[in-house]
Every structure is written in C-alpha cells, then in structure tokens.
Amino acid sequence: MPESILEVEGLGIRFGGLHAVRDVTAQLPAGKITAIIGPNGAGKSTFFNLISGFYAPTSGRIRFQGEDITRLKTHQVVGRGIARTFQTTTIYRELSVLEGVMIGHRVRTRAGLWDALLRTGRERREEAESREAALRALERVGLAAQAHRPAGALTQEGQKRVGIAMALASDPRLLLLDEPAAGMNPEETVNLMGLIRELVGGGLTVALVEHKMSLVMGLADEILVLHHGQKIAQGTPGEVSRDPAVIEAYLGGHAHGGQMGQPGREGAHA
C-alpha cells in the first residue's frame, strides 16, 4: 500500500432522513489517480462535497497529510492544498480566461482592501504572482494562447480546462475532479485523459468522480465504489470490475451467472 495523502474514517452525512454517505472509510494513495464510481445517487458528489468542506459531516473524520481537516471551512481546506472542480462547467464566463484563473490563486494571497486602495507593495507583488500562477496553470492545461478571451466563448472542453486551471492556480496537492468528461466527445475525452496523466506525472494526486467507464478504466490506478452512500469495493480497475458486488450494483440482480460472470473480457472498450 503506497503512502496515502487523504484518509477518511467512518465518514457520514445525513440530510433529514436520507443517509447520503454512510460510514465510509478509505484512503487516497499519494501521487495516484483514484476514481470514485457508483450508480447514480450513490453519494459520490456528496463525498466530494464533504472532503472539500462544502458540507460538514455528521460523523467521521477526514485527515489530509496527517492533519485533521474535518471541521475546516472550504477556503481553509483549499488553503491546505485540496482544490476541486464542479460537475457542470462552473467557471466565470464573463471574465477573461486569465482573470478567472487568477481567482483560483486568491487563496495564496493576502492582499486586502487597504492594499487595493493604497496600491501597496504587497498588492502589486501578489497581483503579479497571481498572474504568473494563472499563466502557469493555463500553460499546464494547454490554454495559454486563449488567456485573454472571454471564458464563455471557449468550447465545452475548453471551459472544463479553465475549471481545472482555476483549481491548479491554488497550487493544490490533491485535485478533485467532479465528472471532468461530462459532455465531451470521445476525442476530447482522450485529450482530457492525457492532461490528467500529465498532472499526476508532475506529482499531483487526483481523485475523480466519473461515469464514463472508458475513462475510469483507462486512467485510474485505484477505484473506490460507492453504492447507497456506502463503500462496497476499493481496488485496482481489474479487481473492481470482477467484484460481484460491483457488477450487481451496476447491472442489477439478474446479472449473476449470466453473461456478466464471464472472465477475460477486459480491454473491450466501447
């Protein structure tokens, strides 16, 4: 087992009567890609929202790089080095690509209102740093040439990349991607896979929620399967795709012993 960057222990949250995530204990290995999968409504996005501090868990603990971050607010979590993107392309459409991505670097700056009014040295220095960080992030996602266009004018894939760049501009150790390939065509999806691999090659840890199995199976080092808010499996793609509990969760109770039980079909991508 490689060293883990994030550990959750007995993590759970209830909304009214609904137990959206229940007693999940898992680790994300450092420097790897972990995919979180599960049927619709399994609690994957909620799981992300818990890690990133959007929701306060009703039970359990979250540790990041050895530090307990369970009760931290979102901006504090980002400050510790966990950045995220959203399910839908949520970016600042009316801003230029560069300006939008610079917002992602805010967490590394301290300039406030007085710095703004007096144009202090800190303001100018941090403005320059933000710009550099944003340009670096845009470079990493291959959008440096688009920096001055309005973000809303980019393609769906481009906007996804802006979202990732914004997350990268906060200089994270762990990047959470919520359905990064949603709405992309196969070619764009392949490009995105390449990008994610490059990021991990650069030392980043990535966790992603994704429904496109071609992407998950082709990319993930480790897969965590949620069903009804609970963890039902964790392992390599090969292990997970042979796990009967996983097959049942996805394909339904009638799958046993039928066509689905046959081994040796890995790699038959759609």
Place this chain on the structure above:
Amino acid sequence: MLEVQRLSVNYGPFRALHDVDLTVQEGEIVVLLGANGAGKSTLFRTLSGLQRPSAGTATWRGVPLTGGRPEFNVARGVALCPEGRLLFPDLSVEKNLRLGAFVHRRDAAGTERELGRVYDLFPDLVGKRHAPAGSLSGGQQQMVAIARSLMARPQLLLLDEPSLGLAPLVVEQVFAAISRVNASGVSVLLAEQNAFAALGIAHRGYVLEGGRVSLQGSQEALLGDDRVRSAYLGV
C-alpha cells in the same frame, strides 16, 4: 405510437442529444440504456414538453410533443415520472396522487377509480395516504411518483430511472408494477441504469451514449451484446 425523428437538444453551446431516432409501438415496453450524462433525462424532458428541442420532431399518435407545454402533453396521454421524482413534499400522498389526475379534474368518478387502482398496485401507500410525501422512504416516494404519473391515465408512460437509489427488493416490486401497468395496455419508455432488471421486462431497447443512439435491438440481442456491458462498466 411514439415516433422520435432526428431529435437534437442543445443547452447553450452544449449538445445533449444528437439526431436521436426512436420509436415505441403501442403496448411495448422499450428500455433506454446508458450511463449518467448519456442524455436519457434530456430525452425524457423533451418528450414531456419541459424542454424544447433545437431540431427534430417527436410525435405521439401523430400529435407533436415538442411545443414546450407539458400540460398539453399530459392531456394527450403522455406522462413522465421524472428523475428526482419532483413530488410535492409537504402535501399528503393522496393529494399528490389527486393532483396527478389534474388533467381529468372534470371526471371525479374516474379519478376515484384510478386512485383505487394505484393503491392496488402499490399497497404500501395505503397506510401512508395521509402522510406528507416528503416524509416517506426513498422507495415509497418512488412509488408515489410512479403512481402520480399513472393518475393521469397515460397511454404512454415515460419512466426516468425508477430504480434510482432503491434497495434490490424494492426494485423488483417496482419492475413488477411496471409490467402490470404495461399489461393493462400502457406503452412504456423506461430509462435505466439497472440494465438487466430493465431488459428483463422490456421488448426492445436502445443504448444512448454521448447523446446519440449507439445501439438498438430486441431484448435478446441486447442481453447478449458486450457493448451493453461496456457502456456501463467499461470492461
């Protein structure tokens, strides 16, 4: 019959459905398979009138469904049981059901008759009839949602992932109920992630991937096709 021709739907610059062709014959159960984000819900929203298409047509018994007026579509016999249920959580189960018969509000006797039929179909709901719909368990809420769409006395029932988040036993109950509804003459278009449970009761099916129909065929053909499996698990 339901006839969908070259239907496309855009959300801003994003194309959610791409030239979809699809039919449901009278009395059929047709299953729509596909991973999340494949466009199933968009197709349903379009057929129910909640969403307007950017191109293409959809007709039920020759009447177009794409006018952007759901109340019109319900009155023409096309009812949607939507993903996420969209119940009225603070109203009682029975009031939810009675509102389901809103388009038949002049036919009180018919509504009472239908109410009896859906309680027969979902006996669990009888004891809960006066409870607020939002207080029920997920499975029971799903039953209320299906029952509510049946109260409109549809000839074509659109079911968007009725098994979502339900325990396996409840899923079996729900699918048995769908079979019974179909046996009474209602055509059904059913979206499912639970591929094998759905194919177990369907006559035919379509696989939707990335907003396009990537595969179609009879129940047997789809059950045996590796691509169905790969669309879900990628194995």
Place this chain on the structure above:
Amino acid sequence: MTRPAFKPGPLVWVALFVLAALLPLLQPGGFVLDVAINVMIWSMLAYGLNVMLGYTGQLPLAHAGFFGIGAYAVGILTLREGWNFWLAWPAAVALCALGGLLLGLVAFRTRGDAFSIFTLGVGVIIALVINKWDDLTGGNDGLNGVPPASSLLGIDFSKSANFYYVALAALALTVLVVARTRQSVFGRSLVAIRGGEDLARSAGIDVFSHKLRALMLSTAIAGLAGGVYAAYVGFLGSAVTGPTTTFTVLLYLLVGGVGTLAGPLLGTGLIYVALQFMKGLQDYQYIVFGPLLVLLVLFAPQGLAGLWNRAQMRRASARTERAVDHA
C-alpha cells in the same frame, strides 16, 4: 486586442475631472453649479451601491440610511459639538464603515432576496430612529443651520464655487477608490463572489470576510456623500434618509449601468439633469420613473454603459470573425 468592457482609460477620467474643475470659472454660482454639486453627491452614493450590487452581486437597501448617518453625523458634530468640518467628515465616514460592519455581521447570514429585504428593514429603522430621536436629530423639524465646510488653507468653502471643489475631490476620490478596488486582488475576489458564491468558496475565497469588507467600503462611501450633502445643503430632514432615496439612486445606477465604473456618474447625471428640465413634473416624477425602471429591467438591464459594452463586444467579435475568415 480590444478591451472587452466600457472602461474610459485613466486619461479620460483625468481629462474629465480637469474639465469639471473649470466649471466654476465659467459659472461661479447659481443653477448649473448647484446641479453639478448635486449630481456629484448622488453619484457618489450610486458608486457606494455599485460596490455591492455591481461588484459583489448583493443588493443592500439601507444605503440612504448610511447616507443619512453620514450627513447627520457631520451636521450634529459641527452644529452641536462645534467640530471642524474637516474632522467631522472623516469621523462620519468611519462611523458609516463601522455601521456597515455591524450590519454585515448580521445581514450576511442571509443572502439574495432575504439580504435585500433585511437591509431594507435596517434602512427603515435608521430613518425612523433619525425621525424620532428629537433630542439628537431634531426629529421632524430636521436639523437646521448646519454650518458650511470650515475654511482650510485660507480657502472659504462657504462659497458654492469653492465648495464645488470639495465635492469634486470627494467624487474623484470615490472613483479612484472604486476603480482601484475593482482592479485589485481583493476586487477580483468580489467579482468571483458575484459570479457564484459556491464557486468562489471552492476557489478558496473567504466569502463572508470579503463581503463584509465590501459592505464597509460601500457604506463608507455613502457616509462620504452624506457629509458633503450636510455641509452643502445646510438643512437635514429625515425624509432623505428613507428607502425612497435608496430606490432613486438605484434607478440612477441602473440607467447608467450596474457594475461599470462610468455607470453611476452617467446615470445620475442623465436622470438628475433631465429632471431639472421637467421641473413641472417633479411632484409626479415617479409616473415616469416607475415605468422607466420596469422598462429598464425588462429591456436593458445592463444600463447605458452596459449597452455600450455590448455594442463594443459585438463589434470586436465581428472583427475577430472577419480576421478568422481572412486567415
């Protein structure tokens, strides 16, 4: 690369203010100067509102109240306590900033509609307290005889032509402050909040603390405008601190263009001056204003500066498309 937004460059602003500085030389008193000073006062209030509505995306409706606090603070301190205007004015601004802090601590527990309505309630409380607290504010009779700004460096500010420069300087300061705020690390975070609080939060922005500071800046500017008003008009009545004033300034801001740097000045100037030509209509101005507000949000919610931006953008994108075609 064309600028995507209507931003008269710093040079245009400097030129504008230099031109404005020449006005008293041509018109040393009277009607035109009065209109100009009023436009400056109300556009400052519109700038204050714009910091919140335009840059932070929340609509506070207590601004006339803070305008009133600023005005009454200057009035009471100079008239009753004998303070020098040049001390009373900054004190009033600080008081308004403090008031903004207190308001924000409670009001930012809500957002959207509830925030607006909550702050409206606070605005009403402020106006009512000013109206009822006879001993301090003169109540219904108002505060009469607020002294004009005291002389400074030998300049007699009781003359309109000289006081004009006080108002002009205050406006210039306001525009500078707002422009610098918008173009800063801090201001970009405000725009991020306007674009979506959840997204801003996930980008690592402490939303609450940013909104709080924006509101303090916004109410401080309202107090700055109120101070000028008190010294210029010399009489303070509680009516001006009520919601009607807030809504009128909101109209100015909307006409000019929410979220733009030129909008508040543009809208205030236009509407205020237009009203002077419709003096006979004054009592019934809202027969025109009301439907105008409705038509604006229905058909041109981005205001004049916004319309200009859109036209610019269309032209720019047409140009790039042509360039692409030629390539």
Place this chain on the structure above:
Amino acid sequence: MTILFQQLSNALALGGVYALVALGLTLVYGVMRVPNFAHGGLYMLGAYFTYAVLNGLGVPYVVALLIAAVAVALLAALLERLVFYPLRNAPHVHAMIAAIGVLFFFEAVVQRIWGADFKQIAEPIPGILNVGGVVITWQRLLVILASVLAMLGLNFFLKRTLTGATIEAMSQSREGARLVGIDVNRVGMLTFAISGALAAVAAALIAPIVSVAPSMGEVMNLKVFAIIILGGMGSVPGAIVGAFLLAFAEVFGGFYINLDFADVIGFAALVLVLAIRPQGLFRRGT
C-alpha cells in the same frame, strides 16, 4: 384592565390586517419566487378604490370592499402578465427593481388623482360595543372578524379545493406541477389575483380606522416584508404568526415603552429574530 383589553383588540385588529396583506405576499413568493415590492402598492390602491367607490357610487361599505377587491385582483393579475412573467428567468434583483418601479408608479398616479393629503372613510358601523364594561369599537370588531373569516376562507381554498392545491403544489415543485398538467402561468396569475384581493380587503377594513394616504403602501410594504422574513418566506403559517407577533410587538411595545418608537420596535424584533434564525421562524434550515 380596560386599557389592556383595548390594547389587545388593537393588536388583534392590526394583526389581522397584517396577516391578510402578508399572506398574499408569501403566496406570491412561494409560487413565483418573486419578492413583490409592489404589494404595498396594491394594498394602497385597495384603500383608494374603496374610498372612490364609496364616494362615487354611494354603495354600501361591503359592496365597495368587494368591488375594490375584484378591481385590485384584476390589476394584480395584469401586473403578473406584464411585468413578472417576462422577468421569470431574469435575476431576482431585476424583478425586485421592477416591482419597486411599479410601486412608485402607483403612488404617483394616486397622488395625481386624489392628491397627497389624507382621505377619510366613514366607519360603516360607528360607535362602540360595550359588553359588561369591556369596550371595543365596532370597526375593530369588524376588522378582527372579517380578517379571521378571510383567513379561514383562504385556508379552505388552499386545503380543500383542487385549484388551491395547485398553488401549494407549484410552490413546492414548479416542474412537478407542470408535469401533472397544471398550467403554471394561470396559477401564477391566480396567485397574484388572490394576493391583490387579500391586500385590498385588508386595506378596506383598516381604512376607516387609519387615514388613507399615498404613502400607506410603502409603510405596509416594509412591515409585511418584515413579517414574511420573520415567518419564513413562502410559509403560510409563518405569515400569520409573524403578522400577529409584529402587531403585538408594536401595540404593546408602543404602549409600554414609547409610542414614537412603536415602528422601530417592530423592526428591531425582526433584526433580532434574523440574527438568531436567518431562515425565519417557520422554514426548515437550508
């Protein structure tokens, strides 16, 4: 004792009027998600219509009240069509600002037609009722009874009729309502009409006690907004409880503390409640 009872009857009458106005506002918010700042304007128009009909046609008070209610209801429905319906997909701030514009317009028009000074409406049943030393004016009794009646009627309509159920359904799930075949546009107009009628009835009831003036709408606006925030926006029981809370705070606060500050006390109560419970009293946490 007598004084206490008088204060009590004042508070009940005021609370009943607040409740009727606030109920319409909260219904509209529930169904359309629009904070209708023009609502106070509808209330003010109700008072003026009653005044005009009484003076112009010489009909009995009750008839004037009903005519005013119908007229304001129609006007409110028209307002929904012309202003709020086109803005249904725009940011909330837009609808809010448009509503403010409408409010100002109403006020200016009324001022143009009837002038800025106060108008009086004679009490339909003048004098007082004395039951064993306990004294109450007939008009206050009428206000209390009529507002309770109107509330019961509204409750019956919402809970027992299918049309009423469509209003509740739409406020709980707009798309769900569309899917069962409810024409949400008609429900929107209907809700606006009901809110207008309730506001007009409230205004006609209170008009003989207070004077009629163009600014009465603005004042009422602020109070009913305070009430529905207090009760939780969109909540029907919240509006009623909030209305009586505010009325009691004003009447008794004004009596025991300082009459001048009666209004301030009401708003201060609002600020206090929201500081503790930002979502209001009757709304589940978000």
